[in-house]
Amino acid sequence: MTFIAVVSDTMLHPFYPQFFMDKFLVERPEHVGYYLAACCLIIMLAFPFWAWVNKKYHLFDILIITQLVAAALCITIFWVSNIFLFWTIALTMIFFKGSYLLMYPFIMKIDEQENHTSSISILSVIVHLGAILGAFFGGGMLDYVDASYVFFIMAAGDLIQFGVCLYLKKIHDTSTETSATKEDEKEEESASTWAPHVLKIGGITMVLYFSTFLIRPFFVEYWEAVTQTNSNLMGGMVYSIPAFVGIMALIYNHYVAKKQSPVKVILPSLVLGFCGILLQGSGFSFSIIVGRLMYGWAVFQLYVQFDVIAFQKSIPENYASDYSKIHLLQNMGVLMASLVSGYSVELFSLTMPFWISSVGFIVAGALFVFFFRTELFKKVKTKTLKSLSV
Secondary structure, X not given: OHHHHHHXXXXXXXXXXXXXXXXXXXXXXXXXXXXXXXXXXXXXXXXXXXXXXXXXXXXXXXXXXXXXXXXXXXXXXXXXXXXXXXXXXXXXXXXXXXXXHHHHHHHHHHOOHHHHHXXXXXXXXXXXXXXXXXXXXXXXXXXXXXXXXXXXXXXXHHHHHHHHHHHHHHHOOHHHHHHHHHHHHHHHHHOOOOOHHHHXXXXXXXXXXXXXXXXOOOXXXXXXXHHOOOOHHHHHHHHOHHHHHHHHHHHHHHHOOOOOOHHHHHHHHHHHHHHHHHHHOOOOHHHHHHHHHHHHXXXXXXXXXXXXXXXXXXXXXXXXXXXXXXXXXHHHHHHXXXXXXXXXXXXXXXXXXXXXXXXXXXXXXXXXXXXXXXXXXXXXXXXXXXXXXX
């Protein structure tokens, strides 16, 4: 279900500048930033709302209705020619689509805690695979057909999710899950405060998400400017390189690094991501590809390891509550990135988002060292004492 959602919903993500130009003759870069920021704001509002609704209604009952409504709104967009009406319908659609974010804490809750690293990695790869196909199909469609037809595919994805939810509702034992949910609600209500680990992880990942999302909206346009090509399909393939690398990172994590401490993996990944961003902003096609490879490995590790730490420091009864708060802070980073990316391109150049993003990685690294200095230095001290005792 997550795979289908990501494929259908990310088809236009690398191509919004081209889409707004072709569909509405709007070519201002800041307009793309405004739209992406609005989408992020809607998700920030939608997730807590649907989490509140989920306390009263079963998850699959909610998803059945919301995905059906989202599909209807997707189809409606095909006939929209007014930019203001497009914004209204599209943001309403995103509000209903946001309900499937409830699946993530639901999966973590029913899964064994020792399997969380594996589950988070697999879900991350599913998202990466979805982004690959989304960029591939989106670029191909924009090269050969009208961009509006993408919304029919998005609607088909929502209808497939609708069917999956009907099937899951049929086979799921709702009585047991409902009684367990009621007990969990009492504990979640009492744990409404922001725990220290939520603020720490949320603050670091807010900066991290700001830095990673900053380079996305205009990457394809940047690639086309560097290579002097107009192929959306090729641009989409280069855009999705980090998603391919994420699959390799999953295999590595499973067979080689599955016992590594998340804290040990994060700092090297931040350094690798910083170097990858600088290479992408160099303005040379070969350096961009190498930078995408390095960046893709780093971002996959960072997203997975921070989620692992978040669930390690929480308890099952608070998974949904804690995750929604971290997700809120992360989306604040995405919201700021959406606004800054458009203005940075408009006022400076297509390379400016990369330089701002590299500074963001430095800030995220400094925050990580400061907030997790106890874990970092404790491990070093322990190793030193062991070597001395030997």
